[in-house]
Amino acid sequence: MESSLQDSKDFGLENSCFEKSQDSNKKKYLVVESESEASIIVINSCTVTNKADREVRSYARKCTKEGKRVIFTGCGVKHLGKNLFKQNAVYSVFSHSHKEDLRAILDSKNRVNLVKEKNKNHVDSSIFPQIVGRVRAFIKIQEGCNFKCSYCVIPSVRGAARSFSERQILKQVEILAQNGVSEVILTGTNIGSYGLDTGSHIADLLLQIDEIKGIKRIRLGSLEPSQIDARFLGVLGELRSLEKHLHIAIQHTHPTMLKIMNRKNTFERDLELFCELSSRGMTLGTDFIVGHNGESESIFESALQNLQKLPLTHIHPFIYSPRLGTASAKNAEGLEIVRGDVAKKRLRLVQNMIEQKNLDFRMRNKDKILKVLIDGEKNYENNNVIESYITGLDEYFNRILVPLQSKFLDSIESVKKGSWIEVSQYDVKDYNIANNFRIL
Structure with a gap:
């Protein structure tokens, strides 16, 4: 009998989206869209924040209580996998270096506990199986x-950073393109380090794709500012x-x-780089952490003034979340601790600032x-009315x-996903909101 399997439920970063695609090579299993239809659920976890840990624990327990067979993987395995398995909150668990064993894990009649990595520097032998019929595809390059x-x-x-071969990546992009995928997103833990271990460079890869x-x-x-060099x-x-x-x-x-964060970038260099890229017609997004130990009110106010100087249009702000074993968690003594309500207020200030910058950009460029x-x-x-739209992302x-x-009816009928x-x-x-468009 064919088991119904929900394509991996992801928690956290974009890199997980690649792994979701990779996990979809599950012949003999019927992949379903809704978890209510699934008998097996693969959870691809993230452990960047405490919130991500809480959410994934809760979701795993909920699915198990509903009688689902829960397979747990991703970054959360190191911190959560052992206890979730021991508490019977999940059926099986496996670490990153065992992802290629997913089929055997799914087929196993017994619970599987593969918390321990084969090798932390393991690189998958294949990037992902063929993906057909999707609007865009995520490709892990490192x-x-x-x-x-x-x-x-x-x-x-x-x-440590390690890269897939250019040949491997290019072959998969060609397969995707042949099957109708026209947008690819290059992902990884730190994509700017691509090629450091192979003598290549992300710029060379981009030219070939x-x-x-x-x-x-x-x-x-996501790129690091220190990785955007003259070659890029x-x-x-x-x-x-x-x-x-x-x-x-x-x-x-x-x-x-x-x-304090042991970052390689400086604001002066970031400002110079962002202004250069903006002058070339690029919109720019960033990550920003508020509420880290040591972020006094005066420091935050100064940081906000600096943030205003950057030509940003998008932002992904975080409230600092101490992670066990990190230097920030170990070395908090002597640093000002930011209250949760203060951190939330700072987060909103950052969000509001960049939302306004995004609106200003779109107004300036509305022609x-x-x-x-x-x-x-x-x-x-x-305007307080729920309306239906077709939607997509621009460049x-x-x-x-x-x-x-009605005014779009004839054209709309020809527009579909992709x-x-x-x-x-x-x-x-x-x-x-579009007033006029044509199909390309």
Whole structure:
């Protein structure tokens, strides 16, 4: 009898989306969209924050109580796997280096406990199986991180930086393109370190992917400012398909906090780099941590002033979450501890600032023609009324909404998930709402 399997439930970072695709090679198992239909659920966990740990524990226990067979993997295995298995909160558990054994784990008639890594520097022998019929595909180009940021547990979980071969990556991109995937997102633990161990460089990889027929947009995961060198900057103007958006993780803008966090970047260099990239027509996103030990009110106010100087349009802010075994958790003595309510207030200030910057950018550029990859149909509230739209992301990583109404009816019928459209007129609101478009 065929078992129903929900494609991995992900918690946390974008890198998990690649692993979700990788996990989908499960012949003899019927992959279902809804967890209510599934008899087996693979949970791909993240352990960046305490919140992620709490959520994944709760979800695993909930599914097990409902009678599902829960298979637990991802970064949370190191900290949570042993106890979840012992408490019967999950059926089986396996670490990153056992991902290629998923089929055998699914087929096993007994519970499987593979918490221990085979080798922390393991690299999967295959990137992922063929993906067909999806709007975009996530491709992991590397694994691990050589940085030693004081707050981060990931290097101890993922190991040192190591890269997949260019040949492997390019072959998979070609397969994706041949099967209708036109946007690829390059992911990894720290993608800017790609090629350090193989004598290659992410710039060289981008140039080769850019030449593959059928690929219309390349998106990059998070980069570190110290990794954006002259070689990377030199190819930006040569790439026809690179999205006009980069996510560059700065984490903070005050020198005291950058030192406490053991970061490699400085605000002065970040400002210079971001202004250079903005002048080339790129929109820019970043990560920012508030509430880390040592972030006094005066330091935060100064950091906020610095943040205002950066030409940002997107941000992923975090409230600091102490992780067991990290330098930040061990060395908090003597540093000011930020109360939770204060951290939440700071988070909102950061979010509001960048939301306004994003709106300002879209207002300044409202005459630009935008290319949009349609990724679905959703309902959004507009003037207190729930309306239906087809929706997608433009080249600046901003969402476009196309109303499902009579004036678009003839064109809408030809637009489906995976279609590319060109939007020439739109209203700038919380999202850009199209008034006119054509199908590409």
